[in-house]
Amino acid sequence: MVILETKGIGIHFGGLKAVSNVDFSVEEGSISAIIGPNGAGKTTLFNLIAGFYTPTEGTVYFKGKDITKMKTFERTYMGLARTFQNINLFRELSVMDNVLLGLHTKTKCDPISSMLNLPNKLREERESRKKVMETLEFLNLAHYVNEKAGSLAYGLQKNLEIARAIVSHPSVLLLDEPASGLNTNDLDTLSQGIVAIRNSGITVVLIEHKMDVVMSISDKIAVLNFGQKIADGNPGEICCNPEVIDAYLGKDE
Amino acid sequence: MKTFHKLYRVSRIWILLLIVLTLPYWIPNNYYLQVANLGMIFSILTLSLNILAGYTGLFSVGFIAFYGIGAYTSAIVVTRLGWSVWVGFILAGVVSSLFSFLLGLPTMRLRGMYFAVATLAFGEIMYQVFLNWTSITGGTKGIKGVPSPEFFGISLRPYSKYFYLILAVLVIVILLTRNLINSRTGRAMLAIRENDIAAEAMGVDVPKFKMIAFLIATFFAGVAGALYGHEVRYVSPESFVNAESAAVLAMMVVGGIGSIPGSILGGFILTMLPEYLRFLGNIRLVIYGAAIVAIIIFAPKGLGGLIEWIDGFLSGTLKLGTHKKSTEKVEGENGHS
Numbered sequence: 001m002v003i004l005e006t007k008g009i010g011i012h013f014g015g016l017k018a019v020s021n022v023d024f025s026v027e028e029g030s031i032s033a034i035i036g037p038n039g040a041g042k043t044t045l046f047n048l049i050a051g052f053y054t055p056t057e058g059t060v061y062f063k064g065k066d067i068t069k070m071k072t073f074e075r076t077y078m079g080l081a082r083t084f085q086n087i088n089l090f091r092e093l094s095v096m097d098n099v100l101l102g103l104h105t106k107t108k109c110d111p112i113s114s115m116l117n118l119p120n121k122l123r124e125e126r127e128s129r130k131k132v133m134e135t136l137e138f139l140n141l142a143h144y145v146n147e148k149a150g151s152l153a154y155g156l157q158k159n160l161e162i163a164r165a166i167v168s169h170p171s172v173l174l175l176d177e178p179a180s181g182l183n184t185n186d187l188d189t190l191s192q193g194i195v196a197i198r199n200s201g202i203t204v205v206l207i208e209h210k211m212d213v214v215m216s217i218s219d220k221i222a223v224l225n226f227g228q229k230i231a232d233g234n235p236g237e238i239c240c241n242p243e244v245i246d247a248y249l250g251k252d253e
Numbered sequence: 254m255k256t257f258h259k260l261y262r263v264s265r266i267w268i269l270l271l272i273v274l275t276l277p278y279w280i281p282n283n284y285y286l287q288v289a290n291l292g293m294i295f296s297i298l299t300l301s302l303n304i305l306a307g308y309t310g311l312f313s314v315g316f317i318a319f320y321g322i323g324a325y326t327s328a329i330v331v332t333r334l335g336w337s338v339w340v341g342f343i344l345a346g347v348v349s350s351l352f353s354f355l356l357g358l359p360t361m362r363l364r365g366m367y368f369a370v371a372t373l374a375f376g377e378i379m380y381q382v383f384l385n386w387t388s389i390t391g392g393t394k395g396i397k398g399v400p401s402p403e404f405f406g407i408s409l410r411p412y413s414k415y416f417y418l419i420l421a422v423l424v425i426v427i428l429l430t431r432n433l434i435n436s437r438t439g440r441a442m443l444a445i446r447e448n449d450i451a452a453e454a455m456g457v458d459v460p461k462f463k464m465i466a467f468l469i470a471t472f473f474a475g476v477a478g479a480l481y482g483h484e485v486r487y488v489s490p491e492s493f494v495n496a497e498s499a500a501v502l503a504m505m506v507v508g509g510i511g512s513i514p515g516s517i518l519g520g521f522i523l524t525m526l527p528e529y530l531r532f533l534g535n536i537r538l539v540i541y542g543a544a545i546v547a548i549i550i551f552a553p554k555g556l557g558g559l560i561e562w563i564d565g566f567l568s569g570t571l572k573l574g575t576h577k578k579s580t581e582k583v584e585g586e587n588g589h590s
Contacts, residue, residue, distance in 0.1 A: 076456035090447035101444050105456035107437045111465050114436030115429040121436060167469065
């Protein structure tokens, strides 16, 4: 079943067509990848799906519903979570608080009971903290629970962003270049982690440049170039597609 | 040394309680007692500004307006309508929040300086309203004869008794603020301050939570204003000029942005300081200004940071060298990117 779909989606910044007429669909329970050269419009497509940009054309469907006009936070409530290419953590807050914020959509305590420490708040806090610890253990971050997010090493910060995104158990997780800046050892751990996340029932869409990661874990790959989709298919089809090879390596004149 | 740390950790809360509860007896002079009361009222006001500016990152430059609205609301309903002072206190908070709601509707989408300027304008407008709406506010003459509250037949008029009322409100505001910060709502506020794009990605309805912070902060500010009105028993516009807003901002920064003990100390000490420096004559304001600059330079985390450091030192939980470690990590991180 298709859980996430764009139909003819596009956005123009002035005369620049950053993304134009892209049809992209994601099967529930799959790992899909978006690849393409720098500036191809991959992150822009993510921003259109997550609601950070409003498209100038086309529609976005999530769980069968047209979400094109929905605000970002409303899409998060529907179960769409994401990480960012250039890490957007709450740097001054602790690791615990960062991941607790990932549970914002799953908690509902009102400000008054919060201030009065009423039983419903205390119960919610206790349950949330327990859930956060489980997620931190899953991603090997439990040791850093009281550290400031901004003081963690780069690789740990990337992990923390994933922890914050999956703690609420979203339906779809958008990962923007999860492997960038990681060394070869960490890449294997990351690939296994992404597969484990998918196996826990979260559909994964990732933007990635590291081809070995993409090829080894993706069920489906879409290729963007100059804002347009030039190919899609399973890894076997994509790696031999002449148009894709041209886009990446340049045309043989 | 270990036994000392242990002794300190067990006794610190009791020592603090003892000092605070007996404070009126340490200050024999009625005038200084009134200043101490005013200092605590400013502690409440600074703490409420901290909820807005320190925790949510919304710098309000005209914050004194809400303090003024609280003072006038309570003074008006008590003197004109003859309502109970206690009702006046609550209503002061409610009306102040009501004004912040109306101001918040068009301004909650504004960021940084734009919000600051909007509140600056609001502060000036409210001052003009206090000054010129003579039939309600009494204009320049203000409202005289604002009564003191009574507590089960005991008049709280003497400053030494009113002190405990302010103290009770201060303690309540401290507890409510602390609970708020350790909750879903408080974390949403901190997230907005830290990174509003990421906050939105977490599902935080940013304008809504800015509004919640605004309503809570201005409620407390309104109550503080009412406490002020019933302490000095006279409310007039010059207490609510924009320069006072700047003073409250200074109290927050000197105390420590986002620090509860800092807000209390900042409000209290910066109210007391000019009075205790009075023997210096006109030069006292220069020294007052220099003291603020010195604190900002030598204690960038404010008085709150200083107190936390001393507390950590005395209780033996201070980890020496942690600062160095964290800078190393920052350098390592830059190496990556």
